[in-house]
Amino acid sequence: MTVMTMIEAIRSTIREEMLRDEKVMVLGQDIGKLGGVFRATEGLQAEFGEERIVDMPLAEASIVGSAIGLSLAGMNPIAELQFMGFTHQAYHQIVPQLARFRYRSQGRFTTPVTIRAPFGGGVRAPELHSDAIEAQFTHVPGLQVVMPSTPAEAKGLLTTAVRGEDPVLFCEPLKGYRLVKGEVPEGEHTIPFGRLRVAREGRDVTLFAWSAAVQLAEKAAAALADEGISAQVVDLRTLVPLDVDGIREAVASTGRAVVVHEAPLTSGFGAEVVSTIQEEAFYSLEAPVLRVTAPDVPYPNIGIEETFLPAVDRVVAAARKAVSAR
């Protein structure tokens, strides 16, 4: 175990996978000499050369589109999109192309591309840089959506992503890049997709979260403990595939649930979690499942982002309400 930030964990994972498999390469903007705007690839071009760490022209659709082609040629590309807000430019290559190649070709072709995209607020980034738009990719059969919350999770999930055959959108929380440090297992470390993680045990209410919101939920759980409420924190880890059985079990154990995410409410992935809970565990539910999310407004300019982002107090208030219901 070594203590690392998430960005360090990601960098060392990429490096290990590149050492393991010479077909692994990284495409992105400013990932070479600069090492990426967040330094996820720092030093890697010096080590692996310009053919494996490739600075691309400024065109997201062609980063994803050519990664598809590279994967068809037998390479194993990791595409870095500088911010998830710029996945919009590549949407038509991700959703109807990358995600469907296997299906469209009846399994004749596979496209094992991993797209890494940082996102999330609270880091005073310009417009369009912080938007949590993971939900826009969860309605896309064929695309896995992975949301690491800690450095160790990032390593385990990224390793699985790179080694897997199915395409992955790997969403990295900007806020967690440097803020959250944690122990990271050395050597081989993979985490299977579709299995949630109980980040904190609790009896009275389950807080569902992913990515940076897991830390928010943990803070809320700590605050709730002070008032005698025992909150379980569940990190969903992967939104697609979704651990429906794990969700049912978690809710069955507490009977009450709150879903927390950074994205706006309407059609955020919280909606899917709530629906799944009530389909799977309706008769265990003692209170409505509440959602604590950003409001239905575009991500604002930084002078006001603190009001936009879900706050611990709102999670605490919702958990309290869930627990006191009926």
Next chain:
Amino acid sequence: MTVMTMIEAIRSTIREEMLRDEKVMVLGQDIGKLGGVFRATEGLQAEFGEERIVDMPLAEASIVGSAIGLSLAGMNPIAELQFMGFTHQAYHQIVPQLARFRYRSQGRFTTPVTIRAPFGGGVRAPELHSDAIEAQFTHVPGLQVVMPSTPAEAKGLLTTAVRGEDPVLFCEPLKGYRLVKGEVPEGEHTIPFGRLRVAREGRDVTLFAWSAAVQLAEKAAAALADEGISAQVVDLRTLVPLDVDGIREAVASTGRAVVVHEAPLTSGFGAEVVSTIQEEAFYSLEAPVLRVTAPDVPYPNIGIEETFLPAVDRVVAAARKAVSAR
């Protein structure tokens, strides 16, 4: 009242709005001489000229992007995207641009663009032509998502869309274009956004649907009536804005609900409807809200689309299950 197909209702509405307001213009692929691949603009170029019914180069992002610019210049553009499956190509102009102009400019600029996009299965169209991807646009604050289900609804909602200041994605069901005929009010006919419509009264269970799925729900309701189950059918009409109060009232009146849509399950808009129901009407619910949707697979080739699309029997089975629960 005149009896019309939906495509006729749409055509006559566009024509009326163009006669009313000379700033209204239509941009799209093949909408001039051909009158659109579905003839929504047939005859209109002859009547209004090439400057108001404009055949555009084959580039969806520039259709939406230039419509934004035209609207900033004071025009009132209707952009036709040939199929909703090709909104992907314009995603970066719709989601972070069109929908946010008012917000980003603090109300200084408005972009009253109406995007029309046909979609939906069962018409034996090639790949990517049938996909129901409305949910991918419902997580976008600033964009209204409108889903007419009948010719009269199409007229009333399209008129509101064109006259309104906020951008609209107006999704037209391919299957309903010619199949469904109905009475359409003559002259002025607007329908406010954010107010659902009870398409059929019923006491035992509420079937929520929109677009072509309303007809499916109605068929199911008719079949259910034969077995003595009285199903209410609710047409949501607009997904954004969503009629949360209307949803609560409908569920309160029956205590049981099924949501039906053509899109795949995971993160379909059904998830938002279910979440809203359980937030708003948890204590009225006698059974879990069920979703009847397409499975989580890409829209398949036509040889197999009948298995993909939600069928009446599945709706009936779900309603039966909801009614018999507990």
Next chain:
Amino acid sequence: MERRELLDASGALAPGIDPPLDAASTLGALELMLLSKLVDERAFSLQRQGRMGTYSAVRGQEASVVGSCLPLDPGTDWIVPQYRELPALLRHGLSIEGILSYWKGNSEAARIPEGVKVLPPQIGLAAQLPHAVGLAWGLKLQADPGVVMTFVGDGGSSEGDFHEALNLAGVRKAPVVFVLQNNGWAISTPRSKQSAAKSFAERGAGYGVPSVLVDGNDLFAVAQASAEAVARARAGEGPTLIETQTYRLGAHNTADDPSKYVDTDEKLSWEQLDPIPRVVSHLRAQGALTDEDLAGIEERNRNEVDRAIEALGAVRPPLPESLFDHVWSQPDVRLLRQREEILHTAAKGVQR
């Protein structure tokens, strides 16, 4: 930019020009062009009989498609198609019934056989172009001698993907040949409304990609330009853009009615430039093609198409359960449960 023309409308070679194809290859090309024409006719009637989905014919563009693919080696090279390149796909190893199965709606039967280096048809216009670039780049990285040929239309060339793909190909010197089939129309949108550029070939310079403009109804001009481009790519000299100026003599597809937008004179004048008769005239003039030869070709083609259509009719329709295959390498529980629920209802007979 000058347009390359070798064989004129009457089938005469430009003075002082050696044909880029020998008589045997030209005969082979002609046979493929005629086969393509026959498949088009039969596919249209199948569609009219309700036995086929939407189908887009190659008719009129046979020289453009066949000329382009001739220099490719199916054993090493790849084709990344749009949707109107049937004879190139046949030459590369697909069967008629395989290709038609796709348009009939049976993707299972249309599965590209292992070893055939062709990607599935592309419906999202121009989206195939960055794939072609990535594929070519990937071959190059692995020192694979393969070259990638990809097709796009005058319409598709307006999409942003065209720009991004050509620009990237230029930067990476990817071994890819872009064949832009300018057939004058994108459904009902004429070339003049598609772009104000004098020619699409002009665009190459903006990406550092060498480009050529050719008479796309001239088998020799296309074949020559393509051979040069493939050789350059193979030699590590990077991408080429070829604009073939051709004409779609039929409808856009089985759902289209060109009489709404094409004027008859335009169509008539292009009929004079039909790519097939000029190859026939040329070969005849060379004494390389007799009436009996032609009858022989036509009979072989007819037999082949009859056989294929029969095979197509015998193809098992896709099973409902195949809906759930190939979404993932391993289906997740959620999908397995959906599969169960839906097949269970289907088994009881579905009402719609």
Next chain:
Amino acid sequence: MERRELLDASGALAPGIDPPLDAASTLGALELMLLSKLVDERAFSLQRQGRMGTYSAVRGQEASVVGSCLPLDPGTDWIVPQYRELPALLRHGLSIEGILSYWKGNSEAARIPEGVKVLPPQIGLAAQLPHAVGLAWGLKLQADPGVVMTFVGDGGSSEGDFHEALNLAGVRKAPVVFVLQNNGWAISTPRSKQSAAKSFAERGAGYGVPSVLVDGNDLFAVAQASAEAVARARAGEGPTLIETQTYRLGAHNTADDPSKYVDTDEKLSWEQLDPIPRVVSHLRAQGALTDEDLAGIEERNRNEVDRAIEALGAVRPPLPESLFDHVWSQPDVRLLRQREEILHTAAKGVQR
């Protein structure tokens, strides 16, 4: 393509050339360039003090930006910016404190005043280009005499939106001038990895859009090319693409460290080509600028910037409730309820 150069690095005019700007206009342009430089410096220090968000300086590109906008009439013409065009926006009617408010994170205070024909900064690269085309086309449809000028970088020009916008502008003959500021870098990505094109100006031909290549550090060359382009647009002759070859002398933005990727020699050699001293030398040589004049300009600029920074400091930070404004013309019930819940929690003081 030949590059237009009028004023050399020493400030000498090419032989036989009349300056495209008279002394008074040149002085005005110089004052604006110097003002821009000063704002850049002050914005950087504000950022370092934590009083400003991310900021991208114009430094080095002043001739390119100022020269481009000079022919515009703020009363009729529009500017559709990227994010690095501060002096053009000032000339067009925005205030320094208004522009800096945006980068400080206060969109409310950055609201473009009514009547000022400028769109908000664009963060999604190249996404502004189709807006500019649509806007220009809309003006033309309404017989409005306005011309639209839009800016894009060498990096942004790789986006599909660039292609689609230029192609559409060509087809519609929209009165729009595209200024492609090629400053050699897109953050750390050098021009050479951005495109294999000899110049970006080559791209115009692929869209039927006339284009010009100019020394972007030469105020006169830029101003002349821009004046011609604006005149063409105004006369109904359609769009122009201008590539200004310039250089970003500072960091990409306040978060960037160019020492990681720029080599010192390159930077030194471009410092020799700084656009500001050459205007100064030229005016001095003409006897149109004395030391006192320069000191006067600098004092006026300092006062103006001091005033603006003070005004910026006095700007009320955005109120939490403003988060919910301007999403819609009329908020729906759902948003109103969210507003209530969030402001209620905020009122109690928020823990994070």
